[in-house]
Amino acid sequence: MPDPPGLVLSPSARVGSDVVFGANVVVHDGVEIGDGVVVEDGAVLGKRPRLAPGSAAAGDVAPLMIGEGATICCGAIVFAGAEIGAGAIVGDQAFVRERARIGERTVVGRGSAVDNDVVVGARVRIQTSVYLTAFSLVEDDVFLGPCAMTTNDDAMGRIASGASLAGATLRRACRIGGGAVLTPGVEVGEEAFVAAGAVVTRDVPARAVVMGVPARVVREVPDEQLIERWR
Numbered sequence: 611m612p613d614p615p616g617l618v619l620s621p622s623a624r625v626g627s628d629v630v631f632g633a634n635v636v637v638h639d640g641v642e643i644g645d646g647v648v649v650e651d652g653a654v655l656g657k658r659p660r661l662a663p664g665s666a667a668a669g670d671v672a673p674l675m676i677g678e679g680a681t682i683c684c685g686a687i688v689f690a691g692a693e694i695g696a697g698a699i700v701g702d703q704a705f706v707r708e709r710a711r712i713g714e715r716t717v718v719g720r721g722s723a724v725d726n727d728v729v730v731g732a733r734v735r736i737q738t739s740v741y742l743t744a745f746s747l748v749e750d751d752v753f754l755g756p757c758a759m760t761t762n763d764d765a766m767g768r769i770a771s772g773a774s775l776a777g778a779t780l781r782r783a784c785r786i787g788g789g790a791v792l793t794p795g796v797e798v799g800e801e802a803f804v805a806a807g808a809v810v811t812r813d814v815p816a817r818a819v820v821m822g823v824p825a826r827v828v829r830e831v832p833d834e835q836l837i838e839r840w841r
Contacts, residue, residue: 746777755788
């Protein structure tokens with residue numbers, strides 16, 4: 611809309627050409643918005659993190675950067691220090707934390723959360739209500755089904771001082787089924803397939819199909835399902 615009602619735009623924000631704002635959008639200090647970006651109703655861009663003392667998420671926070679042609683949907687919150695790649699979509703009510711990086715043409719589904727210090731590659735499909743825990747790595751062309759969950763803390767908050775958290779590593783073109791749970795530090799190999807509802811407690815080899823609680827290898831992904839056949 612030409613004059614969106616309720617727009618709060620910081621004078622220090624940098625806005626490219628042909629950017630479209632919906633109603634009641636808030637753009638905080640230092641946000642950089644590329645050409646052709648669409649920001650839908652009620653989105654908040656550049657929110658500063660509010661952290662507990664000693665939080666593992668502490669650290670310097672750079673400006674939020676949104677690449678050209680990206681879409682930030684209704685009610686999404688994207689923190690200062692995040693990077694959103696060109697043509698990416700951050701869905702309704704999604705949540706992208708500081709220092710998270712979202713690759714080109716990746717889709718973050720409705721209500722999904724991408725925590726701090728997560729790296730997501732290009733063309734990733736993150737479905738509804740997925741949780742990507744801090745310090746996870748998601749390579750290109752990965753698929754995460756609805757309500758899939760990653761974790762990074764075996765001690766559940768009783769981690770020793772100075773110890774580090776370990777998120778998930780999801781290698782290129784692997785697929786994670788709906789409702790699957792990945793325990794801290796697990797790596798899922800390239801082109802592997804994790805069935806819906808599986809609980810993954812150990813690394814998954816490349817091209818392996820795993821299912822069950824705990825997840826176990828049952829077969830190999832066939833050639834006709836490899837990503838090169840589906841581009």
